[in-house]
Amino acid sequence: MRRALSFLTPMGGAVAPSPSALAWFPVVGSLLGLALGGVWWLADRLWVAPVAAAVVVAADLALTGMLHFDGVVDAADGLLPPLEQGRRLEVMADPAAGAFGVGVGVVVLLLRWASLAALAPAPWLLAALWCGSRLVMAGVAQSVPYARPGGLAGAFLAGGRRRVPVAGLLLVGLLAALAGGDGVAGVVALGAAAAGVVALAVRRLGGFTGDVLGAAGFVGETAGLLVAAARL
Numbered sequence: 001m002r003r004a005l006s007f008l009t010p011m012g013g014a015v016a017p018s019p020s021a022l023a024w025f026p027v028v029g030s031l032l033g034l035a036l037g038g039v040w041w042l043a044d045r046l047w048v049a050p051v052a053a054a055v056v057v058a059a060d061l062a063l064t065g066m067l068h069f070d071g072v073v074d075a076a077d078g079l080l081p082p083l084e085q086g087r088r089l090e091v092m093a094d095p096a097a098g099a100f101g102v103g104v105g106v107v108v109l110l111l112r113w114a115s116l117a118a119l120a121p122a123p124w125l126l127a128a129l130w131c132g133s134r135l136v137m138a139g140v141a142q143s144v145p146y147a148r149p150g151g152l153a154g155a156f157l158a159g160g161r162r163r164v165p166v167a168g169l170l171l172v173g174l175l176a177a178l179a180g181g182d183g184v185a186g187v188v189a190l191g192a193a194a195a196g197v198v199a200l201a202v203r204r205l206g207g208f209t210g211d212v213l214g215a216a217g218f219v220g221e222t223a224g225l226l227v228a229a230a231r232l
Contacts, residue, residue, distance in 0.1 A: 008025065027168075030131035039056055052117075068214035072214065073102070074101060076101045077097065115226050118229040122179060124175060124179040125179040128186065128224075131175055132190045137214075140212070146207050186227050189224050189226070190221060193222070197220075201216075
């Protein structure tokens with residue numbers, strides 16, 4: 001679990017990732033979601049909904065060390081402009097943010113904030129979505145070719161490809177059920193949006209990178225929140 005914490009958050013210390021960490025991704029995600037749900041519940045009692053939503057967005061960025069948000073920005077800069085494949089990887093490795101990354105990053109944060117502001121505090125919903133996003137990351141790392149030789153996420157393939165643990169799927173299903181209809185619909189939307197990000201990466205890079213994993217999870221969570229906040 002420490003290796004999963006180290007890869008997904010600033011916690012856990014400097015520990016090299018390994019294939020065994022993937023089984024813990026959904027667990028780490030569910031704990032993050034529950035923690036954010038607690039922050040949401042408390043903030044809602046101290047401030048009006050828009051301020052409480054902003055606190056949750058800020059808390060998520062802090063708990064994840066902005067790692068996945070950085071993936072969104074880098075992936076947008078590398079995947080969206082018209083570039084050659086090799087150049088895309090170079091752009092994604094550049095720490096500077098371009099127009100595509102800034103634009104997509106701002107839009108995604110606004111969508112997350114607006115969705116949270118439209119909802120009543122729902123810790124189980126966040127637990128389900130954050131668990132589902134990490135399950136997607138684990139699944140992609142085990143089933144999609146790796147596009148960047150020598151990259152950090154390549155360590156997940158050192159032991160060969162393995163199946164995503166059934167326990168992860170059961171955990172996501174349980175949390176979604178506890179969240180009710182919004183949770184189930186949100187998880188479905190999460191999977192669809194994350195699959196879209198990964199499909200674009202496979203088409204334009206030939207596989208995934210660490211940035212793609214972060215982007216798929218972050219965009220998927222945002223899609224899940226949007227569906228949960230929809231007036232259906």
